[in-house]
Amino acid sequence: MKKDLLKLLDLSQEDIHEILDTADQMKFSQKHRIAHDHLRGKALAMIFEKNSTRTRVSFEVGMYQLGGHALFLSGKESQIGRGEPVEDTARVLARYCDGIMIRTFAQAEVEELARKASIPVINGLTDFAHPCQVLADLMTVREKMTRLEGLKLAFIGDGNNMANSLIVGGLKCGMDVSVACPEGYDPDPVVLDFAKTAADRKFELLRDPAAAAADADVVITDVWASMGQEEERAVREKAFTGYCVDEKLMKLAHPGCMVQHCLPAHRGEEISAEVFEAHADEIFEEAENRLHAQKAVLYLLMRDQ
Ligand code: CP
Ligand code: NVA
DSSP: OOOOBSOGGGSOHHHHHHHHHHHHHHHHHHHTTOOOOTTTTOEEEEEESSOOSHHHHHHHHHHHHTTOEEEEEETTTSGGGGTOOHHHHHHHHHHHOSEEEEEOSOHHHHHHHHHHOSSOEEESOOSSOOHHHHHHHHHHHHHHHSOOTTOEEEEESOOSHHHHHHHHHHHHTTOEEEEEOOTTOOOOHHHHHHHHHOTTSOEEEESOHHHHHTTOSEEEEOOSSOTTOGGGHHHHHHHTTTOOBOHHHHTTSOTTOEEEEOSOOOBTTTBOHHHHHHTHHHHHHHHHHHHHHHHHHHHHHHTTO
């Protein structure tokens, strides 16, 4: 049966570890120039209904390095933008390609695409989830801290796609997760329900960023207005006052605490310029690890197609 990567809720802890271990091997192979072209002759269709820099480039380069090919389909320029049903697009692409990566708005659209396509579907970001990014984040934290289990992850900001995926990914990997967000900007109820079931780990939903950051091993933030929320920007800037990851907040964290940001970052809003620059090496390592983590996902999902 084909496998998809639609959201981290669908993966077990073992699945996540398999991806992270394979990602480490991918990174090692690339650094030592060991060819890993197991997807030779295979093609990945990449559908983008939202903007992207990292996701597009890392998937395209990743497929190239694995010996395959990636093709870019923008929502606007393909027939998707003119209303061709997802189920028809799925059945057509499955006849040309060996996998589909999609970035869009509704999670339901990605789930529907996966149901109708006979080839693996990878979620490259929806309003609900950003699983590929969080796999890269977990990889980066494990690389620097040598483990995930028992560490405290603090997410400060909007209860958006990143918060949702970090809560699920962090808890599944044995981390304690504290989220601080203003009232009205909570993570998705499905994710909060999942968090209640992770009884062996500590999960907190707080309003106070200082309480969330206290003794954290990794502090993570993301934009206050995600793609598609541009018109809410002014309202959100007001609602998120006091939620900036700055030096004062970082002083409360564990010494040696890491900072992660999926990028693009808005300095002076969700993160101060000082904290961003002080942790730039970790943040750009995280961006690099998108490539390695996604190569692992592509390999594990598409090798048998
Ligand atoms: N972090 C991330 O997904 O970046 P892009 O929007 O540039 O793809
Ligand atoms: N939450 C952000 C992440 C961008 C990579 C967004 O959805 O726009």
